Amino acid sequence: MPNASLVIANWKMNGNKALVKEMTAFLRDNKEQFNAVDVVVCPPFTLISDLTRECYYDDIAVGAQNVSEHESGAYTGEVSTSQLKEAGVGCVLIGHSERRQLFAENDEQINRKIKSALSADLQVVLCVGENKSQRDAGETWNVVSQQVKNALQDVATDNAGKIVVAYEPVWAIGTGDTATPEQAQEVHENLRALVVDLFGEIGNKLPLLYGGSVKPDNAKELFSQKDIDGGLIGGASLKTDDFLSICQAAQ
Numbered sequence: 290m291p292n293a294s295l296v297i298a299n300w301k302m303n304g305n306k307a308l309v310k311e312m313t314a315f316l317r318d319n320k321e322q323f324n325a326v327d328v329v330v331c332p333p334f335t336l337i338s339d340l341t342r343e344c345y346y347d348d349i350a351v352g353a354q355n356v357s358e359h360e361s362g363a364y365t366g367e368v369s370t371s372q373l374k375e376a377g378v379g380c381v382l383i384g385h386s387e388r389r390q391l392f393a394e395n396d397e398q399i400n401r402k403i404k405s406a407l408s409a410d411l412q413v414v415l416c417v418g419e420n421k422s423q424r425d426a427g428e429t430w431n432v433v434s435q436q437v438k439n440a441l442q443d444v445a446t447d448n449a450g451k452i453v454v455a456y457e458p459v460w461a462i463g464t465g466d467t468a469t470p471e472q473a474q475e476v477h478e479n480l481r482a483l484v485v486d487l488f489g490e491i492g493n494k495l496p497l498l499y500g501g502s503v504k505p506d507n508a509k510e511l512f513s514q515k516d517i518d519g520g521l522i523g524g525a526s527l528k529t530d531d532f533l534s535i536c537q538a539a540q
């Protein structure tokens with residue numbers, strides 16, 4: 290039985306106003322099929338206000354894909370935590386592998402972004418994961434645990450209730466190569482122990498999401514793993530039928 294409780298859509302640099310309308314109407318019409326699941330959609334910044342408007346009467350929450358570590362000032366192209374909050378955003382992805390790889394975000398910067406987001410009372414979805422050569426070299430847990438420890442360094446236990454960790458093996462993102470449920474569960478079990486170690490008892494309640502080519506046909510098995518509390522969904526979150534099936538699979 291799936292025991293998942295949270296499904297987050299990461300639209301990346303995709304989507305438009307029409308998709309916002311189509312997706313929200315579709316989810317709204319089928320809400321009874323995933324009543325027990327919290328759903329968050331993270332569109333590009335420009336679609337946040339459209340999504341907030343459309344989600345006003347819905348149970349769908351609005352997230353962002355990135356945030357600045359700075360509060361305001363001369364940071365061309367950046368968006369701050371308070372600007373996100375004002376736009377109706379409740380949670381933010383931090384440390385996505387595409388930010389790490391393509392925009393050179395490092396653990397120190399990710400740590401600063403997390404602290405800034407937490408102090409603005411945003412929920413943080415920390416993304417971690419190893420690449421193919423790290424997995425092949427047997428380095429998966431070393432890499433993932435170090436990313437988590439660095440990202441959450443000096444984060445107070447009081448803030449643990451606002452943290453979600455998404456395990457996303459880089460080799461599985463957008464490739465169609467999903468981690469097997471066993472591979473994912475192995476990392477999630479270690480992650481559970483790590484967050485309990487970092488934050489104590491509340492670590493047992495931290496949602497741990499799996500991301501990486503989750504599709505309607507593999508979602509249920511992944512979400513049935515003991516320590517997988519939901520999913521972070523990229524490509525499949527752009528198709529209404531697929532995304533609905535994944536939300537249903539979490540129920």
Ligand code: PEP
Pocket residue numbers: 299457461462463464465500501502503521522523524525
């Ligand atoms: C992601 O971008 O976070 C992701 C998991 O993408 P995909 O589902 O397309 O692999």
